[in-house]
Amino acid sequence: MIAADTSYTDNAALLPGDSPELTLLAASPKERVESIKLNSTAWKGPLDPDSYLAREDHLYRQPLTRDGLICWLLVDRREPEGQRTILSSCETYKKKAWLAHDGELSDTIAYGVGSVYCRPEFRGQGYAKRMLQELTIKMDEWQMEKAANRTLFSVLFSDIGKNFYAQFGWKPFPSSHFELPLISKDDYNQQIPGVSLPNTRDLAAADVQSYICSDTVLQKERDLLRTASQNSPSTKIAIAPSFDHYSWHWAREEFYAGKLCPGRTPPVIKGAGEDASGVYCAWNRNFGETPEENTLYILRWVYDDPTTAEETKATVNAMAAILRRAQLEAHEWNMSTIQFWNPTPLLEKAVALLDPSAKVVHREKTSIACLRWTGADHGLTKDVEWLLNEKYAWC
Ligand SMILES: CC(C)(COP(=O)(O)OP(=O)(O)OC[C@H]1O[C@@H](n2cnc3c(N)ncnc32)[C@H](O)[C@@H]1OP(=O)(O)O)[C@@H](O)C(=O)NCCC(=O)NCCS
Structure with a gap:
């Protein structure tokens, strides 16, 4: 149980978004549940709160997400686990990806960012901004997981237009x-x-x-990426369109169908x-x-x-x-x-x-495909092109 937020009911007690006391950390399992309860008001849709929590747990267990989903919290570092107040939260998913440059293709890891949330009573204090700033620092220092995974890009699908995420480097792509x-x-x-x-x-x-999703089809896609990158001024990237993506979307639809039909x-x-x-x-x-x-x-x-x-x-x-x-x-x-x-x-x-x-x-406002690219800092091209930018990559 997370401690009640009584100290924060008076907004004067809220730390400012740029306070050095704020930190981003991975939620404990209990805190993850609390963050889902908090964001249920925004995303439960036609589900009741318990079903929404069950949906999130069901999706968490899918092959696409079970090894790489992290729920991040912005908190006051002085508050101990179990008592700290969730100021803002989001999730990252680890995704297999492809990167092609100068006719060479490599398998890589990208991150998907989702469920960016700040509860209504804490909004406008700069918490979501600070959380995303801290997240980009972790990504850029490749500190996302214990076994550091080199990652040169991350994607998200913005429902709040093209500007908010651009300030942290997630630029809008064709949507x-x-x-x-x-x-x-x-x-x-x-x-x-x-x-x-x-x-x-x-x-x-x-x-x-x-x-x-057969090996043959995926190999053809890889060859297309590789060929497109030859003599091209931009690096080509794609989220690998593996079967796990489809099963994740179907797990979602089957969950809803079971509840609603x-x-x-x-x-x-x-x-x-x-x-x-x-x-x-x-x-x-x-x-x-x-x-x-x-x-x-x-x-x-x-x-x-x-x-x-x-x-x-x-x-x-x-x-x-x-x-x-x-x-x-x-x-x-x-x-x-x-x-x-x-x-x-x-x-x-x-x-x-x-x-x-x-x-x-x-689209100008919802499901804006956004990509943050740091390849230029690591010897790759300044520009990047996102291929296979289709709905399967959304989560
Ligand atoms: C979006 C959200 C996370 C922002 O949290 P926050 O802590 O209030 O954000 P910050 O105080 O750090 O920054 C406020 C900025 O959010 C942006 N913002 C908030 N809601 C927005 C919306 N619906 N459309 C566009 N921009 C929005 C504004 O650009 C504002 O910028 P400003 O300070 O220059 O006016 C919060 O409003 C929220 O949880 N909303 C509901 C869930 C949601 O839509 N999440 C985003 C999914 S892509």
Whole structure:
């Protein structure tokens, strides 16, 4: 049990955000629970507080996060563990990543930062800022864990616009998406006039593993990164799109489905594909605070770039057919919309087949993909390009 914050109820007793007495440290297991209870008001959405805590524990146990999640607290260093007041908190996740420079690719570690929080009554005192400053110091000195891991970049997804995190080095990167409406089974069965779309195949989790995360597919992605970095003025980085990312997103959707759709079999269709053109995608259902926010997200697309006009047409048609399948799946799970991030020109063409008036949305406030790059201090290029900047990397 964390001590009550009686000494802080009068804001005059609060230490200023730049006080030398403030320190950033890793939460004890009990403190982690307390920090989740505190931030539940911001993020529990449609869950009750106990279910929200259970969700966080469930996600904590997933392969993606179980070895590398740290809950950080900003506290007064003079207060002993068990009695200290949480002034601000956040989490970091260790992520496998790729870095390609001058035609050489290396496996590396990156950090994801999330759940940046300060309780309402302590806001505006500079605590979140101080916490992030301290975090960047730890990252830059590679002190994140006992066995120091060399890390040259970290990512986060800001829901408070592009400026706040930029002051600590997390610069905004492309953050656009397409949003499409749902379609009913009847609409799905109708032909689109003048367009002949191929049949698609539903993907279960094991299929996603085979078609989207196999060693062969990942090797191709690595080769693309390596090639893109040859003679390029910027280093190329990506969060390695391993199967663990998808299982983390599915653990989340299955948890919500179990709570919000009792009696219904949890969702088993995890994506769709079209074999002839070799186009595949994985998705998850995101249950928002209100039903209007329920969104089926395409986590990632995998396809080979076509080389002829005929192949291009087949690839675009396959993408359009897969999008329609996603629109139907979203309908069957009471989602309000489907979304996918940072569309490529081929995906833009596919969307135009389904809805010529659809426009790419450039986000300004929520889910802004931000990257902090320190490679230039270690002999790499000043500029960095984030490849595979898709929803799978969000957490
Ligand atoms: C965002 C948050 C962590 C800031 O905590 P804080 O300790 O009050 O922050 P600080 O006092 O260090 O800094 C205040 C700055 O926060 C920024 N900020 C806070 N809320 C913001 C919002 N909704 N949109 C944009 N900026 C915001 C402002 O830029 C403000 O800057 P200013 O001092 O120049 O006006 C806190 O408001 C919070 O927990 N909000 C709810 C959860 C949340 O949205 N977290 C961020 C997820 S990406």
